[in-house]
Amino acid sequence: EAQVTQNPRYLITVTGKKLTVTCSQNMNHEYMSWYRQDPGLGLRQIYYSMNVEVTDKGDVPEGYKVSRKEKRNFPLILESPSPNQTSLYFCASSWYRAGADTQYFGPGTRLTVL
C-alpha cells in the first residue's frame, strides 16, 4: 500500500530534550516536506527537500533541522524543543514539487513540549 508513515504519532516531552520525528514514504517520491498545523494559523511549511541531500527552509524553520540521506526518509529533528513547538506535525511527499503535484500526507504527529 502506498503510504507516508510518521513516528511517533503522539509525543509528550520536556523543554530542551532532543527529539526526532521520523517520516518515511514507499512511493519513490522525490519531493518531501514537513508542515506544522496550529489553531488559527493553519498549515505552515517548516522544511522541504527536492531530492536526496537537497533540503531548504520553508516559512517557519527556526528550531528545526532535517536531513535527507535516503530518498524514502526525511526525519525532523528538534535539537532543543521549546513549548512554542507544541503542534501537530505532518510529513508529505510527491513526485514533483508541492505546487505541481498531488501531495500525500502522513497521519500526523501530535507533539507537546512541557
Next chain:
Amino acid sequence: KNEVEQSPQNLTAQEGEFITINCSYSVGISALHWLQQHPGGGIVSLFMLSSGKKKHGRLIATINIQEKHSSLHITASHPRDSAVYICAVSAGSYYGGSQGNLIFGKGTKLSVKP
C-alpha cells in the same frame, strides 16, 4: 492580509444539502489544491487544478484564474463529509521560478447533520 482566504470559516448543513466552500487568493499561481482533513486529523488531497473544473463523485472543484477564485461543491451532502476543507495555492510559475511550495488557507470546518 492573508494570501489565501477561505469562506465560510464554519458551515453547518443538513444531510442532502448542496454545499459550496469558497477560496480567494491574491498571488499568481501555478496550481490550486483542495484538501480534506478528517476529524481524526489525517489529510487527504481531493483535487489539484490550474484551470476549469474537476469532478470526483459528489465533489466538484472549479477555478477562475482571472478572478483568483476557486469553489469546492459537495452535492447531496452526507454526515461522512464532515471535515475541515483546506484550500492551498502554489505561487509562481509551473515550470520554473519558485519552488512552488504551498500557501494554505485556514480551512473551512463543515458539519453535516443527519
